[in-house]
Amino acid sequence: MTVSATEPAATGRRREDQTNAARGSRPSLSDSAAAPLSYDPELERLEIELLLEGIYRHYGFDFRSYAYASIRRRLWRRIEAEGLTTVSALQERLLHEPAMMEQVLLDLSINVTAMFRDPAFYLAFRKKVVPLLRTYPFIRIWHAGCSTGEEVYSMAILLEEEGLYGRARIYATDINEVVVHRARAGIFPLERMQEYTENYIRAGGTRSFSEYYVAKYDGALFSPALQRNVVFSQHNLVTDRSFAEFNVILCRNVLIYFDRDLQTRVHRLFHESLVHLGILCLGSKETLRLSRYEDSYEELSSAEKIYRKVR
């Protein structure tokens, strides 16, 4: 019924869903991933803050400024999947077992993606942004929070079809080394190609989508030519600095996981990293309105949240 019911097993979530399925079809409150009713909300918040502080100080991953309701929900899914009953019990496990930390890192990072996800965005990008990019001799693009890379390959295809890819360089980053590694491989599940083909057509694709991949290794291997101007690397939006000046920054459905303070910090990073008249692309429900940077941009597409830096 929804596209993500068939999402790839890129994250621990999928394994969890299977665990839930294995428990039987009868829904339980655990499906909603929340604390037991007896749990004191103040204590819960304290424990979650301590856990996030522990992760930061021991492993260096900083989730302390993530949106609380979402972090809480994800942590409880992991707590239940591990058969634990308290946040503190999970804290003990992940501080003493690096493998558990890796699992929780997958739980807490954003790995929901699809090729040409939100086709209307790519259509708007073709119409509103591509004509601007034609005026540049060289185009630097930063895809922040690229997850397993589906949207990076989508952008490479779009630029290729617009005749711009040869002079473009895409820097695709994610907080999570594991998903960056997967992105570099460029192999996506074959069973999703029909959905991706439909997205591609609705996104304004001008060729046949099947030109871009071959069936191999039980998956769809995307043409290495699409990767020739992509640099994949690990980068943490919370703790790392800017690393270049860009003509375009794409960061879609990543900031929703951050609290307002962290959103503002990341917007400062983006603002500093964009050239004058550079383009910022956000997710369709993300807004600059509350960010202090609203006046620094003009809207190119209000529906698709495409902005241009004007000051």
Next chain:
Amino acid sequence: MIGTSWGGLNALSRVVAGLPATFALPIVVVQHRSPDAAGFLAELLQAHTGLCVVEVDDKRPIVAGHVYVAPANYHLLVEHGFFSLTTDAPVRYSRPSIDVTFVSAADEYGRRTVGVVLTGANEDGALGLKRIADRGGYAIVQDPETAEGAAMPRAALRAVPDAHVVPLDRIANQLIAIAPPRPPAEHRVRAPLS
């Protein structure tokens, strides 16, 4: 908090049409629909009410006088004074999931939460309504006899047997009866994280 699915547009229209523009509580609507659905639901509801209907974008403050519609293809979470969105996996095939939103509202606002389950052809909302009731909130279920889809209200009633069963055309009045006469301080604009 109002959750609905099959037949929801008609039911929601009836409920919001019965509320005055001065209604003191912010209203949150979670309606199942296609992942690709654009923001038409808010426009359609706006035609029936003097309250301000908006589709929620991320971190939007929660303010009385508004009807907040969960956007298609995101889960809507209630934080203290504002909303968060997530693209976490659908819960039992639904995103937005009524249960997810109701549980987060119950955990944040406790007994100040009012949960309403309207017409629908599945069982989403039952667990969330139970969470609201367990946290001391107020549970309303549309009388299944008045629902286009009776499955959802019936499931909610199984989960919360002592919920208030109200026919569709009386739900607005019921909400008016339990809402405070004017917005108390805690329901006014709560500037989150200045």
